[in-house]
Amino acid sequence: GAFSSCFTLLLSLTVPARLSGSHSQCQGRVELLQAGTWASVCAVGWDLAAARVLCRQLGCGRPRAVPLPCSPTKAEGDVVGLRQVLCAGQELDLEHCELQPGDAVSCPSKHVAAVNCEGEHGAGPGLAPFRLRLADGPRRCAGRLEVQRAGRWGTVCDDGWSRTNAAVVCQELGCGEAQGLDGERPRFKPGVGRIWLDDVRCRGQEKSLQDCAHRVWGYHDCTHHEDVGVVLSGPAQIRLVNGPDSCTGRLEVFYNSTWGTVCDDHWNLAGARVVCRQLGCGMGLSAIGGARYGRGKDPIWLDNVQCTGMEAALSECQARPWGTHNCGHGEDVSVVCEIQVRLINGSSSCSGRVEIFHNGSWGTVCDDGWNMTAAEVVCREVGCGSALSAPVGATFGQGTGEIWLDDVTCAGTEAALSLCQVSSWGSHNCGHREDAGVECLGKSDFFPIRAGICVFIIIIIIV
Structure with missing residues (x-):
């Protein structure tokens, strides 16, 4: 009835x-x-x-x-x-x-x-695993918190929400650190559909938000105007270590306040390209497995990393959950990147203002301490033989944008300008009127001809 x-x-x-x-x-x-x-x-x-x-x-x-x-x-x-x-x-x-x-x-x-049922802890066969995302925010690491349950995305109520909870979300998404303090609740557009979680209470040691205490799934006393918003600092930090420079070496990721390595299962050049771009190291040249640059120390944070190559950060690539792997450190991933150097405004491709590609943009080099030794390194790096001169004072015109390097000191044996001793990237006390330049002998393919001409001239003079 x-x-x-x-x-x-x-x-x-x-x-x-x-x-x-x-x-x-x-x-x-x-x-x-x-x-x-x-x-x-x-x-x-x-x-x-x-x-x-x-x-x-x-x-x-x-x-x-x-x-x-x-x-x-x-x-x-x-x-x-x-x-x-x-x-x-x-x-x-x-x-x-x-x-x-x-x-x-x-x-x-x-x-x-x-x-x-077949599964345990929300991981039954045929069902998508527990997932998180931040929606309707200005970037991937800021927005309305949403969780996927039973194949459907839903929101989280802000009752009892704390910075500790946000820190767990931060770690799970690989988004650096939580911003703000307890009681501060960033607001984003209200969600739609289910409100999956309410009264979430994390201790801070959990690996996933689903491991925190909370009400029964789908049980709440909220509206979407109480949806949780989270602002995180950004993608997980990465670095290349044990190589000849900061753009070559063993890949390490900073997660849960600890640096750890990445397993080489499914690792390929697309992943290396993402890493190199995130580090501002130009193009990815090699994706190397087998701990080429030495074995790291525990933990091993990522395994089965699969990137398309278009991601802005490694943490956006698909991978097994943080810390879940079947690897040893003999499978640690290494990456070799290419820092690009070019010569601009010269009479040929082998002379001009020195520009270097870093952090997604081209910038110049300050002439403080600039000399023939550094010019030799640049000429060799761009395949233009030996250096003829090391002009200073923006001889080839003033550049624009960043001044990436200052006080460059080279031994002369380096394979690339980035391997010379330099101050921090972007740290300088210069203006573009001090942009450094080089003049090189020319492409190595033409060197025998040039040498032959010189020998012929010398013979004529002697005769």
Whole structure:
């Protein structure tokens, strides 16, 4: 009657569910939260279709056994709240099934429904793993917090939200550090659809937000105007170590306040390109496995990293969860990048103002300390033979943009200008009127001809 219709309507608003009476959240007695009390479902009428829906809702994959295992006898004091749950099996959760209210009297059996699902902790086969994202923000590491559950994205209520919670999100997304203090709640556009989590309480040691204490999935007393917003500092820091320069070496990632390595499973040139671009080291030349630049120390943070090559940061590439791997340090990844150097405004490609590509843009080199030794390194790097001169004072015109290097000191044996001793990138006390230049002998292919001409002239003079 009217009571039954109202009861069914109330259940359809939110149907928090759980499996109890076992060591696993993916098997046990079926219980639904009704008016603040967990109530069981009568076993009569409970079928495989309903079990499929519940396992999916809980993030536990599919029912393990067909037919279902025998339902356990009701626990002492157990309340039967539903006589029957009628599902087609394709629903995402029980709220889309027909729910018929009942009680212990209306249940013709002493048994209640039970389910044994395949998965554990939300990782059942065929179901997408727990995922996070920040939506509708100005960048990837700032926005409205959303979590994916049962294949659907939903929001998180800000009740009790803290900076500790944000720090866990930060680590899970590989986005540096949480910005702001407790009580500060950055606001973004309200979300739509489900509000998956409420009253989240993290201790700060959790590897994932789903490991923090929280209300039952989908159970809340919020509206979307209370959706959590998070602002994080940016992508996870990376570095190349143990190589000849900062653009060559073993790849390491800073996560959970610790530097760790990356396993070479599935590692390829696309990943190296992302790393080199993120470091401002030009193009990626090589993606090397097998700990070419030495074995790192624990932890191994990333495994099965798969990049398209278009990502702005390594942390945007697909990979196994942080710290999950099947590798040893003999499989540590290494990367070789190319810092590009060019000569501008000269009479040929082998003379001109020295410009170097760093951090995504071309910039100049200050002439403080600039000399023939440095010019020799540049000429060799651009394939133009020996240096003829090292002009200073913007001889080839003033550049624009950044002045990347100052006080360059070279030994003369370096393979690239970036291997010389320099001050910090972008640190200088110069203006573009001090841009350095070089004049080189010319392309190495023409050197024998030039040398031959010189010899011929010398012979004529002697004769």
